[in-house]
Amino acid sequence: MAASNDTEAGHSSLPSEIDRLAELVQERLEWKSLVLWRRPVQTLKYGGLEAGHLLLSFIEKLLNLWLVGGLLLLGMFCLLPGPHADFVIFCKHRFGFAVYWLGLGVLSSVGFGTGLHTFLLYLGPHLAAVTLAAYECQTLDFPTPPYPDIKVCPQEPYKRNYPDVWQILAKVRPEALLWGIGTALGELPPYFMTRRARLSGKELDGAEEEKLLDERRRCGKLGMLDHAKLFMERVMRRVGFMGILFCASVPNPLFDLAGITCGHFLVPFWKFFVATLIGKALIKATIQQLFVIASLTESLVDRFVVGLGKLPYLGPPMQRMIRELLQSTKQQMHGTVNSNSLAYLSHLVRAFELCAFIMVTCFVVSSLNCLAQIHCKRQQEKKRKMRNLEMILYADTETSSSEEFSV
Structure with a gap:
């Protein structure tokens, strides 16, 4: 009788009797706390590892021998002189x-929601500069170089042709298309990681995450992000290809959840990637281009400047500054370019560099937090x-001891 009581006490002390949901909540709280402003030393350590x-x-x-050999042959072909030099x-x-x-596009979407907003930093300003130069110069035949780094009018005389929105769209289409393809490629890591975890039975955020959401739904503790997760899951599971296409075609900061959901439910790779590629590279990138180009027409810019001047206190100074900036840009x-316009441009460049530095810093911090949390998982x-x-070893030992006792 005493032996049976000891056995029952041993069973109750085993980790297998621990509430799995409570354990999952504790683990989630542990890796969620790995951020630089809460646990800087641990976050730096785990992120570095x-x-x-x-x-x-x-x-x-x-x-890989084949890869290294191919790279060596390609390098020799590029370095050796010959008639192929111009082609190289x-x-x-x-x-x-x-x-x-492509790299800017990947940086924009990679990192499980911590991507660098390269559209605001690079592609958006490039589209705006091309649009302003097209309307001012009345041509799209900018001299190269300095285009695309600097947009200037060709030397006089040249044929003037007031461009429309579609001509400007065609001018910047290669950059936007490559950027969109890069954003689609940046969505693949969440898909592959979750798919591999599902196939190997080593999920970290699969069925356990669903249990947490179900428990929160029963308790009425679902937040806005949890509702967004459930909505994304329903769209992916019920609509399929068209659901992925829709989510990829609109500005959607939670699209990483689509990759995680598709990987978890083993959606075929080509179905996920083709829908993401069409949505991001063809539809979403085109919508963003049209928005930037249409918002920078001369009539809309003039209306914006006039409306800005009607604001009390700050309106007239800002209106004057924007007009002088536009004049210096033209x-x-x-x-x-005179000295005053150069001064305004230098201030604008400094402000842009400050914004870029802040965004890059946020990207680095977010990436470090993400790496630390992955290591903790x-x-x-x-x-x-x-x-x-x-537990298996303990069960085997207990079984063998019970057999010896019975004998």
Whole structure:
């Protein structure tokens, strides 16, 4: 009788009797607390370890004999002189252009919602500058170089043709298309990570996350983000391809949840990627271009400046500053820039650089927090495996001891 009581006490003390939901909540609270402003030392440590792990994995994949051999042959082809030199220079220029805008697109969407807003920093200002220069110069044949870095009018005389919205859209279409393709590529990591976790049975945010949401729904504690997650899940599961296409075609900061949901429910890769590519590269990028181009027509800009001047106190100074800035920008396009316009442009550049620095800092901090949380999840998964192994060993030991006792 005493032996049976001891056995029951041992069973009650095993980790297998711990409430799984409460344990999941505790684990979630632990990795959610890994942010720089709460636990800076631990976050830096875990973020650095995860970054090192990712770097080693990337280097290991690069150490493929076929890949290394192909890169060496390509490098020899580019470096050796010959009749192909002009073609190599042309490809280098185009390759750099493509990689630049693709990379900016990837940075905009990669990182589970912590992406760098490269549309506001790079693509949006580029579209605005091309639009203003097109209306001022009445042409789209900007001299290259300095285009696309600097938009200036061609030397007189040149054929003037007042461009419409569709002509400007065609001018900037390559940059926007590459940027949109990059944003679609940046959505793949959440999909692949969740899909691999589902296939290997090692989910960190799969069924357990659904249990948490169900428990919160029963308790009436669902927040706005939880409602958004449930909405995204319903759209992905019920609508399929058209649901993914719709979510990718509109500005949607929660689209990473679509990749996670599609990976969790094993949506085919081409179904997810083609819908995301069409939505982001063709539909969403075009909508953003049209918005920027249409909002910078001369009539709308004049109305905006006039309306700004009607605001009390700050309106007239801001109206005067914007008019002088527009005037200096137009003078720069015609190559007649005076010292006052240069001063305004330098102030604008400094303000833009400050905004860019703040956004890049936020991106780095968010990425570091994300890496630290991923590392913490991996550690929790290892502890869970060790605990399950201990339970199996304990069960085997208990079974063998009971057999010996019965004998």
